[in-house]
Amino acid sequence: MIAQWSHTFGSATLLEVKGGGVYINKDYVPQIGDRITPGHIDVLTGAASVNRASANNRDLENRQNLNATLSHTATDFIKGTHEFKFGVQMTPWNTSTIRGGYASGKLFYDLGTAPYYVLTQEPYAQGGTIKMYGTFAQDDWTLNDRATINLGIRYDRTNGSVPSLEQLDSTLEPTGKRFPGIPDVFRFNDVSPRLGFAVKLDQSAKTVLKGHWGRYFSKVIAPQFQGISPGSTAFNYFFFNDQTGKYDIPYYSIDPKANYAVDPHLSNQWVDQYFVGIERQLRPNFGVNISFLMKKEGNFIRVRDVSGTYAAQSYLDTFNNRTQTLTVFNRTSPSSQSLYEVTNRDDFNQDYKSFTFEANKRLSTRWQLQASYTWQRSLIYARGTVNSQGFGFLSRGAYGSDPNDLINAYARSGVDTTHAVRLSGSWEAPWGIHLGATYFGDSGRPYARIVRVPLSQGARAVIAEPRGTYTLPALNNVKMRLDKDFPLGRPGQRLRLSLDVQNLFNVDTPNSIQNNSSLEDYYTGAGHVGILNVVPPRQAQVGIRFEF
Template identity: 25%
Template structure:
């Protein structure tokens, strides 16, 4: 399949790649978290930089044109010797800082070996000559700004174009623009944390209240929303680039505790209505410690953080029923109608570094994450029907950096293992209490239906080299190889789910749904040993003292054997070729979904050019025009690809039972027998029937990608003696080839809908003996035009205050009513849906401020305002039920939240500090919502009075959080 839109010319890219490889002698670079220092100095001289806290030292020769460059520097404070003297500067994560030493004032060089116990403050160097649309999150912001959870990604919310959210279940999401959370990637110490199986972008962040990394181990990070360079892979949205903390030449440690309890939070609107406030509690605590093993040579750092939650949930009975109308066992389990659900997390991180002279640097890091929680509870779902979820992750990475006069090699080897494992809290039959129709739920109890185990594990080898011996150029290229085994177990409805009509019988069901293995095809488990390979080359070319060009291209390839080697079962092939989908007007070519085991190939057309520029109007780094155009490839989530095998081998079955009020006939109609309460009896029945749903992947699936275009201006303006950064950007982003699942069934004449109708789809039609064919296709698209504005006065130790304003205007759209799992079953093709408003707030404003008040008190604040996101609904308010169609609306409620924090430190001697802190989240207790009543009403009915009314709260309500800490 040929990509549409921004299509690179492969011959030119190949020439560019070959040219750079010749000029650079196989150069490379992938230190996405490391900083680069460059500038002008005395020709023929030598520049030496030394980290004042660790003793790490690097040298570089100054070229004949007076230019120098020193890449691969961990963020921190450095003494720079050379040129006309010495300077002390602070470099941020991933920064490319320009420092001209030939004109720097001469200052005495401090003796770094005698700095123990002395705080060295370096001058922060602003990065303006970059094409990236990027914002830095500083250690001071992480330390001081109000925060309800120690998820370090929450601070990315203050970046234009980004949105961090927490739903009523406490699950967190970070999104970039109009794309889903899966489009981002987080790079920690240069290693991508991509989730290859599940949504969320980062391993462990799908349906989790937990944190991806201990915040105490994060030094700082930056968020690149656009124009990231070719070293960044496996994303089509934002790149979050974080650097972890390291041990220094001083022993330093910190312990903390923070928490909140029921009396310290306001009741939600729904708790106020019920008159019952659920017991809740949140606690977070941890310790971090680091120091020297051998001074100036080797160091260590350790961090541990834990989180325990008891979060409130409320039962809301369906169909207007009251508790007194429920059966006695339901009443007993309902209790007060308000419950809490527990969550526990443990996070561990360790780091060792070793400098061998000035040429070699070794670094070993490890991370372990363990979570357990109860989910799937609330609303009509009682606690016995809940899910017990285990979420675990382990990562280990070894890095060797080798530096010479004009090049640096960075080699890594890593191992990762991450699994998400929900299973029913009770293994018993599920009991759904219905009102008439089996789908009209009043409440449910008994064994739940969520039973999965999905994850990834494997090895990574990465090698990168930077060559800066070509005047005016920093040439980079690199490769990455990963052998990743992706595993899924998907046995949903392992517990049969029985439905009972409260108007008829509480012991004889009217309907049952269950899962069962398919004879000869497996049991819902899928394993695929995937191989990933990536190459890139990049040239950061300082054409002159005003113009910088960033020219790069990368190519990525992934082989997925479970998809490419799959053979469609013979009975499915026969049914496909005999189905109504083969008729001329069906719009389906069934041969596109029949795999022989040899007619599918991995997508190898993933060439991604990335071109950026910055133009410094006065060559003083204060007024810079920047922009760029590029393509970036993400990847297909294995959770989507695996359905072809998993659903094909663990079928989903349903039967109706013939009762007085619910008579039925046909092959899926049964006379009730108590033997059916035995799951094995049901599964034997399913094996005999052979009727099941079938998922089929298109034989030519490709990788989703985005094309990005931006132009902007960055200014440094001095106001009141302080430098302010003002950055404005116009952005256009299009994403293509996202996977969606469409219904392949067709009616007797090959049509999807009956003539003159728009509903219902042809479920269970035209695909005998199977029920439904579900077709996976590359069809999803989004488009977003944005204006991004950032105004920042950085916090400095001299001014003792800082502010940041981030405003985003976004006009976005998408070609489907999908928000979440990509089922698109209500139209024959994706084009039949038309375009809908996209999942990005039209207006979003986030402002933050930090102020060092008298008496050693640090005050901080954060204000967030955003218009509501669109909600996609089915409109059946027509003259007939057969005219239902999808539309969208935007709730009138805005998102508003104002947070405050105050921190006071008490000194005990020269090193020990005691911290007392108070955070007040959502000070004005503004009500924000994460769910609404989306039912508009039926045919020939007036618009439902409850349509568009909120039914789920977005956390937090007004909450007081107290914190204690001790550092030394």
């Protein structure tokens, strides 16, 4: 729901007020309707049976916002023309909760057809509330007919808390139990300055130089810290006992709240963004752009074990008849000593640079074409996961919580494509037929080789060779659209028939592979071994649209 109101004060001032909200209530339950019978998972195949293998839960999201802006044009202030804009933005109610539990509080793990162990968990209730109040001021200052400066500053105050939540059982009915809330999990006060400019390099304005610098702060979402909720209940595992026929042999337990905290002095992470570009009109319907973009991030919010003790030790990694020694970190302190704290870390780094060349031929003589080439380099600390950055939420086991996460971890991002080409065009063919096509060409994304290292804190996936040592195959993909309109006789009425084809040449480029060389199905690029997923196959869609 959205509401808007505006009012003008004379010819130079405009006040706009906007408000709106979203409320989502969604239940995740078995399709068969049985919320009582526990599900089963076969650890040999990963297949689920009997019932839903995930917890039954209710997901609630409640987001409202209110924005007000005052715009004023001034021609008698200092010099030139000023387009002032002042505003306030508020999200006083922004809550996300998830409540529920496994059917009858259990999930069974089988070894083929034989019982193996069981997970038991009391119904959980997790949630977070984000309140944000911001204000900003900006000035689009036209100095003369060739130069414009953009000045801006913004202040945001963000508060995160955990609401008090009523517990729901696996049937999503209230149990009568309520978990307390946690006020002021964090509080951020962020100031964001920004500066931009545009200069016409010739009197005809066919060549324009643009630039921008700004500091931007991260947007926090409730699921990032809802693991600290008092309603995050413990996971308890028990082996099956052949003698008693029951699951009564303790295996292990995990309390998501235990040994977990948020730094009371936590501050928001930020990114500084720099941009410079030049635009040139070469012909009335044809122009080119060249631009450079750089991003530098800092004050990273990550998890760290601030109390555990780790000792360096050697691990021999043998791959392709070659052996190397990795230095890994074995926890020497008891697990009860560890304290996983969400905190700011200065031992991370993340940089992004890109050069882009664009050419744009606007629609004329029945055809148009947009083309671009981008070179980019993204360097980042991240997991060894393929085609992702692999951060996850800020839970106890989040990225960075174990020092082994940082081994060989600073390298090209898993989504870094060094060379990217885009072509998109359309042609108004005879007989009223419209033909359009888009080409995507990306050089192969990098991936790392990881190994499974057994340690006292459990097996850890360690990057043996950093991302960029290996790359996935390049992606070349073409999409096509064909459509034609048929007038129906009456003014404004027509029928449009269309055909859309995705992946026209049916390429099968891998986009997810097994990169753990400790496993037998490690991806080598030969055949289909280790390929977990490929780009979606050729798909055709026929459309009929009636306009009146």
